[in-house]
Amino acid sequence: MLRGMVRMDLKRRLNANRALSATMSFLALIGWGAFAYAAGSSVRAERQLRDELARSKAAQEQLLVERNQQQVAAEDLTQIQAKLASSRGELETLAQKREQARAQVAAAQQELTTLAKRLEDRRAKVSEKGTVRGAKPSSEPAQVAAQGKGEKASETSSAQGAKPPSKPARLATRTKHDA
Numbered sequence: 001m002l003r004g005m006v007r008m009d010l011k012r013r014l015n016a017n018r019a020l021s022a023t024m025s026f027l028a029l030i031g032w033g034a035f036a037y038a039a040g041s042s043v044r045a046e047r048q049l050r051d052e053l054a055r056s057k058a059a060q061e062q063l064l065v066e067r068n069q070q071q072v073a074a075e076d077l078t079q080i081q082a083k084l085a086s087s088r089g090e091l092e093t094l095a096q097k098r099e100q101a102r103a104q105v106a107a108a109q110q111e112l113t114t115l116a117k118r119l120e121d122r123r124a125k126v127s128e129k130g131t132v133r134g135a136k137p138s139s140e141p142a143q144v145a146a147q148g149k150g151e152k153a154s155e156t157s158s159a160q161g162a163k164p165p166s167k168p169a170r171l172a173t174r175t176k177h178d179a
Helices: 002-129 139-149 151-159 167-178
Strands: none
Touching: none
């Protein structure tokens, strides 16, 4: 019986060793599976991180390009604003010159009107008298011009009172009478 017991004990031990070996193999298999899964997950996560890094770099480069374009546009805008300010200054200068030219034209027209009036008065006197007796200053046209046009016309008329009308004044008067 002892032998039978030893055999049974040996069978039990053998079964226990087999169960233990099967359990250990199963656990080793689970461990290696977990390791393979973890390694696969790690590779996938690494790929995802690399892809994300590549996208981030591409987005950063795009932002740099856009920033450089905006800087160029800002510089262009600054140049355009400087040109605009310069143009506005030139426009103001031209407007002042235009006003000065208008004032000169108005003064010339007043002088031309005064000279035309004097010419008409002299022609009227010549036709009344028949002949011109000498050039003596006439104060009457100067007074009429001074009353109608102001002091400047009076000064111009009195300074030119003894002079005969200039050729442009005679032409201007002729064209007025011809019209």
